[in-house]
Amino acid sequence: MKRWQLAAALAGFVLSLMVPLVVTSDYQLQVLFRIYLFAALGLAWNLVGGYAGQLSLGHAAYFGAGAYGLALFTRLGFPMWAVLAMLVLLAMLFALLIGGVSFRLRGPYFALATIAFAEVVHAAAKNLPSVTGGDVGVQVPALFHTHVNRSFYLCAVVLTAVTTAVTVLISRSRFGYYLMAIREDQDTALAVGVNASRVKLYALLLSAGFTALAGALYGSLFLFIVPDQVLSIDISNEIAIVAMLGGAGTLAGPMVGAAVLESASEIFKSVFQEAHLLIYGLLLIVVVLFLPEGIVGSVEGMLRKRKR
Amino acid sequence: MAGRPRGGMRRPGSGAGGRHRVDFYTSLQAVVNGLLTGGLYALVGMGMALIFGVMRIVNFAHGAFMMLGMYAAYVLFLDGHLNPYVSFPIVALVMYAVGHVTYMGLLRPIHGQSDFMQILLTLGIGLALTDGIQLVFGADYHQINFPLLSKNIHLGTHITVNAPWVVSFGIALVVGAGLYFFVMRTMIGRAARAIAQNRNAAPLMGIHLHRVQAFWFGLGVAAAAVAGALLLPVFYLYPGVGDQFTLKAFVMVVLGGMESIVGAAMAGLLLGVVESLTSLYWGNEWALLVDFVIFILVLSLRPSGIFGRQKA
């Protein structure tokens, strides 16, 4: 990686960390938290969706595993580091099961399978109140007691940085090339000896782990979760949309996607009130029609054309 | 019997709602009810199969189109005094046009793009339609009422069926048969099947790709809309009513095997019966879960679907 690119990335990271010095409003910090959290989620999703080309629409299963894992494992009395490790493992276990079945399928079938699995987890959480509290909900321990919103925001920035770093490392590794080979043409990749199932599964395990950490952060911010909040299909859709809108398979895509989507959502809510979902839907349509590679993808495409 | 845990499934809450002993006729009643509900599901699923099979579009707006059909039927009832069992052909025509225009205007331009973008697009359409309807009609729910709704038909001493469900089943059957006829026997049906088999070769054989696809999309949307119209008398209307049916339609399409509309129809009936029996034996809250569990089982054991022949 070129030195100036690394410097720029670090500068961006430091800038982001310094934001709370300027922004002190809890509300604005929460919005920024959401932006960075979904950027991290989009990057995690990208490992499977962008680089491997497998459209997962059931990432809520891992997100919820993280949030519920935090709540339930803490209740069992484990120390925080163990709890975090366990919730990541829980999400990876889900990924193993889900991937094991779903990766045998191609294209839209894979997507539908991921939806189904996520809905199973969702329904199970609702219908087993003795384990998860059902719809009555369960309390999530607060990870921070002072300067709450600022701390969560900083955590989200760190998570985003880590997932970015992981993505960069992977994209330059052999593992990354295998992923992209599978995305371009799985049959050819198999023919040259790439163990497609294993590679896809590893990508999903990584993706699930990071998603779970994001879920745990999210749950802890709200101090209280119900299945509809962290396991719903809306979450899965939002994660995928953030990445796809920004540009699946690009590095900057999820971050741009998260910024645009979350800001647009907030602005629409205060300006349009009851019509904001309509505007949101129209926005999606417009971007798809006119920016089919996602925002970053289209920008990169334009820049590439200029260079010629 | 009641309250004893079955296999690995833990019963939520107290033991009072455990497994029930049910006699034969109660089960039969549940099967009959399930088939009647399944008839409507089947129609929604067939619509999705038409769209998915030919165009490989995962139509996230399917439920929204069904909802539009319901609103169309509602307006026809209020202003035209036509009950849905009579007005459904009008609904079908109107919604066919909506589907056709949607394809031409929004889906055709991104033809050839990645699956991702198509999904995003249909998601956006679904959201826009749902919220748009709410702006026009309000978030409040509506229902309609006419004398037939309270009629119950008794088959023997043990089975009772609610008349409107029987009528809607009958209409769904007719419409479904019509769709099958279209697919199997008409030129345009053959063209659609050709596109489904090999999209790139079809134009070489003189098939006008977009014209056929627009037609099929319109047809698929119309099927969902008719299902909505038929559902209106026995349910109620609100902007989000279609969401649960989008998911069910996905399940049916996969269960039924890629583009097989007969498969999707059978899957719809199966889903209706399974949900009903699950409600009876284990409780209503497990019914939706069972849909997805079956879905997963089929995907892992027989990905071509229970009724399908194509490769997954």
Add this chain to the structure above:
Amino acid sequence: MKHILARVLLPAVALSVVLAGCKSGGEQSNTFRIGVVTSLTGSAAAFGQAHKNGYTVAVEELNAKGGVLGKKIELVYYDDQSKPDQAVQGVTKLVDQDHVPIILGAYSSENTRAIVPVVTQKQVPLIIPTAVADNVVQTGSPWVFRICAGSGSFAASTLDFLKNNGDPRTMAIVYENTNFGQSNDKSMREEATAAGVKIVDEEAYQASSPDYKALLQRVKAKNPEVIYFASYLLDATTLMRQAAEVGLNPKYYTSAGTGFAAAEFPTKDKGAGAYAEYTFSVSQWLPTAKWKGSKEFDEAFTKLTGAHPAYHAMEAYAALLVAVAAIQKAGNAQPAGIRDALKAVDLPETPFGPIKFDEHGQNAHPLLITQILDGQYKVVWPKAAAEAEPVIPAPAWNKRKGL
């Protein structure tokens, strides 16, 4: 290149967008702002609208009398879209951006439970108009105040009525699979068992299903004397219609209010019509209630919307009345002062009955039991407030006329 975009541009973009998009609140000092979180869109939208209409009637009335602390009242609404995390975000925005000293809301038990930790953390008083789940007032937070009765009271009132009107011994509970439903199921199960009534069946259901017939058949097989429903309006309608189809004939159809107490429930067009007849319900309020100001509210509301109010609208109305009374008493716009004023509130005669909060923030709102007779809600218990004799048992479906 991408990395620059990502790491440097993004914070700048995000920041500027967020700052630009957020209107800085609190500039107008000539109105008194009160925050409201409710569900204006989403699955609970119809009830959110009822809230809004109730609040509107209250604001007009109060502003006509001079507002509060010499200023006109301005309500700042946040639509939680019937989602708990949006409700939380709403509270944060209302407190941090709009600087409201008090919040009213939310609508549902789920959303309300979600915002309790947040108002506690931000130290802003919350008045709950309609959420009945018990857990919303059991967190120990000193900032939470609920004017309506909770699910525990629902169960107790119903059992009290049953004991004195036939004393049935078996009951089945049918409830929605949400915080609201599960809470009512738990309360009734505990109270009934303590009162010696055997719970022979508990059925949870997924809301908005088209078909509950199998569930109702399970209940029928257990042959309970009483059925207790915890349902919202749409499911209440479906359940009663299908109960007739299935031939389910307990002696008593009772319910935890809500859907079974909605103004639309006995109507043919928006409810169960004739199928609602003879059902009992706990009621938080009716337009015919004998409290001072009830009738006037009913008239004002009907004039505003063209329809009679259900109790959700009244609860919103009353919540604002109480809020304003407390603010007036506190004499300033400090959240802590308003909280203390709320703790000391003692209003024996409001249109919603007497209002006084106990140490948990719960108002001991008296409940009525109503029965639908001839398409109208009639109070049948307690005897002192009754306007009609209860009809027990409910006539069998196949013996009813006019269905």
